[in-house]
Amino acid sequence: MRVFQNCGLTPSYLARLDRLAPEGLSFQERRNTFLDDRFGALHLLQPVLAGDANAFLTCGNDGRLQGRWAREHGVRWGATPEDILLAQIEHHRTEVLYNLDPVAFPSSFVRRLPGCVRKTLCWRAAPSGNADLTAYGAVLGNFPSILDSWREKGCRAEWFSPAIDPVMSEYVQDERPIDVLFVGGYSRHHSARARTLEKVAALAGSRKIVYCLDSSRLTRLAESSIGYLLPLQKYRRPRIVAAIAKPPVFGRELYELIGRSKIVLNGAIDMAGQDRGNMRCFEAMGCGALLVSDAGNYPEGMVAEDTMLAYRDEKSCLEQIERAISDWSAVRQIAMNGRIRVDEIHTKARQWSLFQAIVASL
Template identity: 25%
Template sequence: MKFLQVLTFYPAYSEALYARHPALAHLPYEKQLNVILRDGFGALHYFGLPMRDLGWDSRIVLANVPQLQAAWMAQNNPARLAAGASIIDVLRLQIESFAPDVLFISDSVAFQSQFVRTLAVRPRIVSGWRAANIPPDTDWQEFDLILSHLSGCRKKALEHGAREAEFFYPGFPGFVHDAVKDQTADLDLIFCGQWTPEHAARNRMLFRAAMQARSKGWKLEYHLHVNGSGKMSSALESVMHSAKWGLDMFRTLRRGRISFNAEIDLAGGEAGNMRLFETTGVGAFLMTQHHANISRYFEPDREIVTFGSEEEFLEKAAYYIEHDAEREAIAERGMRRCQTEHSLESRAAELDAILRKRL
């Protein structure tokens, strides 16, 4: 059976990658794709790779990387490329030429039912992932299945027309740890992520932590991708640094004695975002918001440390900055749990089971 995963990347990341490696755009399609995937951006969602070991003829398509898609067209349909094919046209041709049994769209808001209806042959299963805001006009009537770790997203998926919605979450790929394991900690606190209006509670925590770091003399860095509509306090300018992507982001997580995390506001009191696994997977010490379901993933105070308020976060941060042995032991246990129970391979096995019972 055939499995095709459609991924999209932040344009800022792909633009930076190609600017850093000018020769990349001139490589054949498969070589470009391999270079990009090995850089690890969004690697917790690379299900198309381990699905091959589960008996699937599996491929990954990066739908919105122009240089890569142009290389595919040059090798597979040069006449259409010369005529000015759009990104949507290229993706449609890729899907139709592969004819997958399962189409898994990781950005199910960018590619909704309107796109699926344009395919010459509909795959047996059209599935998607969503764990973020769902616009009110989203149409998932052509989707057989939407996966999410957030119950609110699963409920909305059904309201927007999906036939089914099921619990699922990403997994940590072992190659990432191997690539960054030599990075040592030289900062007290680190945060890598986004600053958006949808993360209001986290934004407040970032501000409080920066003020505490200033008064305590902690070494702190924020590597933020700032949404254009997000308003940031000028008080954070001294700790603001450029966003980190791919393996650079994973290395940066290891630079912090403490890497902290808070969920998007719409999570509604549920844990399970990618940073839980990104941080623990590379062996960094994680402090994250306490939610009722956190023990589904990690054991608090043994594999990670949780906090219920900004004040508790600051108190525990001060403690663990000073207690290296305890902090490192917790990080080690968290890493072992992540790399076994939450590995990309184990999550792909779960995805395989979810799909096969519907075929």
């Protein structure tokens, strides 16, 4: 199976990658830097991570990476990101396309694929407005309710899951000086999460609380000295949150930070309903931290009071955090159970086997 995997990088991560892989590197050098940093590795298929000759990986919205490939392969000047991606697929002689950025490359892109491509799949674990993904052979995701919403739009949708990155074992530490870590987004679109984060931030006076938040340009402006003179109140985070907020972290830097944390706090996005199992759950447990997350329907191996702790609301979240920190020697066993269970269940080999089964069924 000649499989081609395309990733989409966030603006914040692109800035990090530019620092790690400065301009002037070859396509392979920049891609290898990206792979070594492990950003999004939970979604990367086993052959891609193993460097299998039949597997190809790129990041279609990374202008530097794609521009370098275009120059190295004689693609005409001014080619669009879509044109370059199509050229890569044709050059690779792709049989199976797996796209992690389908909103940027929707059905109109699929209809332009060269004839060598036999099967097309994409990952989309979120509602996406009017995005048309019906031309894909299957939309993959791990939230059943969101998969149902794709089916209602006429797509074939199949359950699929992230898998533990094997290098996470390098970051499991005994000494964990950070009491609570949260890494992710904070916005008015995540109302339940925002309320919880605000309550937990109040513990910063007595506990080591670390928030690494990815904020928008408007939020950064709103919280600047000039921004306070402008009508940007709705973009400002509560002062108690902004006071402890640090820049976002990614890849190995994120793994290292989780490895130094007792608790990783998680909160589902509002649109996920009762479905749970976002990437942070896998990252937290994979690096040996105690996952404290909101109650709901979790993937296999993520069980409240056995491999993680769950909370119902802001009050019970604070109670679970205080319980864990105050009795860490006892609660630590739950974190250890979590690490063992996800490492047994959510393996790269199992993920690849399931992917192959889905492809065979299309």
